[in-house]
Amino acid sequence: MVACLRRYSALSSFRRHVRVLIAVRDLTQPNSERTSVAWFSDIDTAQKGMVGFSDFKAALPTLSHEEARSIFDSIDVAHEGLISVSEFHAATAVGMRRLSAEELLAALLMMGGKQGKLVYGTFRKVLNKQLPEMSEDEVKELFNTLDTDGDGVIDLEEFGAFVQVEETSQFI
């Protein structure tokens, strides 16, 4: 699990955010893998449905305090100081596998994309709200990076090309 969490925490906040959206959706599906939920339940010793840093650190005794803190903060995409089951599912079950076209489309729609396309105004609004740590310049730069053909719209292909992470590739 440590290797998996390390790799996930190296993803950009945007990519982690997209995986949390997919994890939330995944947890509502009846037949998906639930190993992550069982792990989460083991770590969540008080069975509160949220894991704080001390429980997280206790579950990963091989990590240094600094690394555990850094990974914890990466998983805690919502910056609540607690990890939810969706955030944990994103980091463990979703983070390491290839996302399907259907999941990518669902994530794009959850971000406000209409007909599989996302315009800058919507993108900016969603990111300002959900990833407030990103500056306006960073949001604009990210949009331009995703919009590879420069037509002012992020389509599903562009979104997928950016968000998809191959296990063997270097994470950015």
Ligand SMILES: [Ca+2]
């Ligand atoms: Ca485009």
